[in-house]
Amino acid sequence: MSRSEQSLERLYGSGATPDEQRRAFTDGQVPVAVYGLGKMGLPLAAVYASVSGNVTGVDISESVVGTINDGRSPVENEPGLEAEIERNVSSGALSATTDVEEAAAGASIHVLIVPTLLDDQDVPDLSTLTALIRDIGMHLDPGDIVVVESTVPPGTCAETLWPILRRTVPDPESVGLAFCPERTMSGRALQDIRGAYPKIVGGIDDESTRVAKLVYGEITTNDVHAAPDARTAECVKVFEGIYRDTNIALANELAMVAPELGVDVPEAIELANTQPFCDIHRPGIGVGGHCIPVYPYFLLDSIETSAPIVRMARQINDSMPLYAIEQLREAMDGSDHPLFGANVAVLGVTYRPDVDEIRYSPAFSVVRDLNQLGANVYLVDPVCSDLSPFEGTPVAVERLHRLDLDAAVLVTDHSAFDRIRWDRMDPMVVVDGRQALTLSGSGHTVRTIGDGRGVE
Ligand SMILES: NC(=O)c1ccc[n+]([C@@H]2O[C@H](COP(=O)([O-])OP(=O)(O)OC[C@H]3O[C@@H](n4cnc5c(N)ncnc54)[C@H](O)[C@@H]3O)[C@@H](O)[C@H]2O)c1
Numbered sequence: 001m002s003r004s005e006q007s008l009e010r011l012y013g014s015g016a017t018p019d020e021q022r023r024a025f026t027d028g029q030v031p032v033a034v035y036g037l038g039k040m041g042l043p044l045a046a047v048y049a050s051v052s053g054n055v056t057g058v059d060i061s062e063s064v065v066g067t068i069n070d071g072r073s074p075v076e077n078e079p080g081l082e083a084e085i086e087r088n089v090s091s092g093a094l095s096a097t098t099d100v101e102e103a104a105a106g107a108s109i110h111v112l113i114v115p116t117l118l119d120d121q122d123v124p125d126l127s128t129l130t131a132l133i134r135d136i137g138m139h140l141d142p143g144d145i146v147v148v149e150s151t152v153p154p155g156t157c158a159e160t161l162w163p164i165l166r167r168t169v170p171d172p173e174s175v176g177l178a179f180c181p182e183r184t185m186s187g188r189a190l191q192d193i194r195g196a197y198p199k200i201v202g203g204i205d206d207e208s209t210r211v212a213k214l215v216y217g218e219i220t221t222n223d224v225h226a227a228p229d230a231r232t233a234e235c236v237k238v239f240e241g242i243y244r245d246t247n248i249a250l251a252n253e254l255a256m257v258a259p260e261l262g263v264d265v266p267e268a269i270e271l272a273n274t275q276p277f278c279d280i281h282r283p284g285i286g287v288g289g290h291c292i293p294v295y296p297y298f299l300l301d302s303i304e305t306s307a308p309i310v311r312m313a314r315q316i317n318d319s320m321p322l323y324a325i326e327q328l329r330e331a332m333d334g335s336d337h338p339l340f341g342a343n344v345a346v347l348g349v350t351y352r353p354d355v356d357e358i359r360y361s362p363a364f365s366v367v368r369d370l371n372q373l374g375a376n377v378y379l380v381d382p383v384c385s386d387l388s389p390f391e392g393t394p395v396a397v398e399r400l401h402r403l404d405l406d407a408a409v410l411v412t413d414h415s416a417f418d419r420i421r422w423d424r425m426d427p428m429v430v431v432d433g434r435q436a437l438t439l440s441g442s443g444h445t446v447r448t449i450g451d452g453r454g455v456e
């Protein structure tokens with residue numbers, strides 16, 4: 001049997017030609033397991049299934065697994081995902097299971113994209129990832145490769161994950177480990193994964209980098225850049241997030257001086273960004289999600305050297321909810337309506353519009369502070385599937401105008417809020433945390449974060 005006819009199930013250390021390996025991957029000879037079928041993992045598994053035709057998705061949630069095996073998507077507001085899952089499940093290219101060990105035993109490319117978050121002291125919590133790689137390690141065969149897509153602190157692959165694999169894998173020198181950061185945004189995941197941006201890969205050894213580059217060369221239509229090693233690739237992802245967090249912090253600092261300047265800072269930023277050497281982001285009521293507010297701590301926890309800009313940016317962004325409450329109090333004190341006993345609607349509690357994710361949302365601080373100040377808080381969020389973590393009375397968008405509101409705070413500008421009938425509500429104070437509302441002439445007193453015009 002020629003080498004090309006040999007089953008080419010495993011790529012790491014393979015002697016086959018690159019073309020033979022690419023063909024083996026795309027014609028389904030190389031079984032793939034994707035661990036973590038959430039907002040990022042499920043679109044990734046769907047793209048892997050469309051390219052390779054041989055993917056087992058693994059999740060700890062029975063309902064996630066069951067929904068996928070029914071050909072449906074448990075992840076909402078992701079264009080094209082449900083169709084991609086239905087097509088791949090019905091063709092047999094994709095199936096899902098909760099059985100990590102069975103999936104690990106049957107796969108030779110293992111893609112890990114489970115949550116990597118922070119504990120209560122802002123220390124990276126990699127426990128899910130390390131436990132998973134320990135469970136997988138016992139079932140790795142020579143020629144397998146582990147690909148980490150979850151964002152991790154620099155050095156995690158080489159100093160944390162590889163030592164675990166060395167202890168659990170029967171023949172550690174025969175398996176690979178690479179970091180391939182997930183550069184994807186909810187709401188456009190499939191297009192991002194397929195090729196909106198170049199893919200970055202970096203292995204703990206050259207062979208791991210080679211295999212990752214070959215595989216992602218089939219996954220993405222864009223370029224694949226090989227970093228010198230896994231640590232560099234880990235830094236790439238963390239640096240992207242830190243850039244965004246510090247840039248937003250600059251915008252927020254400029255927004256907080258807007259009243260003294262007497263200008264609309266977002267408008268000034270937009271004009272400043274008309275030349276290519278300036279890309280100041282948008283000011284707002286805060287920075288949420290499990291990416292941008294988290295990644296700076298992945299760096300800070302990994303270094304002894306002080307990084308004052310990174311740390312200060314976090315402090316500035318985390319101060320924005322309180323800044324918004326102060327704007328509200330100033331405007332309401334002016335109207336003789338102290339917040340105590342006031343009816344206040346919080347518009348949007350998820351971290352970003354039309355994404356059902358509340359992790360690190362600025363709404364937690366806004367709702368907590370309003371309750372502590374004695375306000376009656378109404379929660380208006382048609383996207384959030386579980387409002388129970390927030391202290392307040394849920395209200396549908398359509399019923400908002402029936403409330404006798406004294407104020408409203410817009411935290412997240414869901415598309416459904418276009419339906420709010422501001423003209424049918426008595427004058428109130430509105431804090432617009434996202435420069436999203438156009439209420440001039442409405443009779444409402446509006447404070448837009450960043451707009452210093454007419455504010456003493
Ligand atoms: N959401 C984003 O915008 C984004 C962007 C880039 C990178 N990332 C990275 O991707 C990772 C995953 O993000 P997400 O948004 O998909 O998270 P998510 O919370 O939407 O989904 C995580 C999924 O993993 C499952 N899970 C948890 N523990 C597991 C285990 N031990 N084995 C198998 N499955 C398990 C959960 O049931 C859930 O379905 C994050 O850690 C983040 O670093 C996220």
Ligand SMILES: CC(=O)N[C@@H]1[C@@H](OP(=O)(O)OP(=O)(O)OC[C@H]2O[C@@H](n3ccc(=O)[nH]c3=O)[C@H](O)[C@@H]2O)O[C@H](CO)[C@@H](O)[C@@H]1O
Pocket residue numbers: 182183184185186240241244248281282283284285286287288289290291292351352
């Ligand atoms: C692959 C990956 O990790 N992708 C991440 C994903 O990030 P995300 O899903 O967390 O979304 P973001 O847009 O970063 O928002 C986070 C919070 O910051 C607030 N914000 C935002 C912009 C601004 O100008 N001012 C703000 O105040 C916003 O309201 C929200 O609360 O996509 C980004 C773009 O591709 C990536 O950079 C980022 O790495």
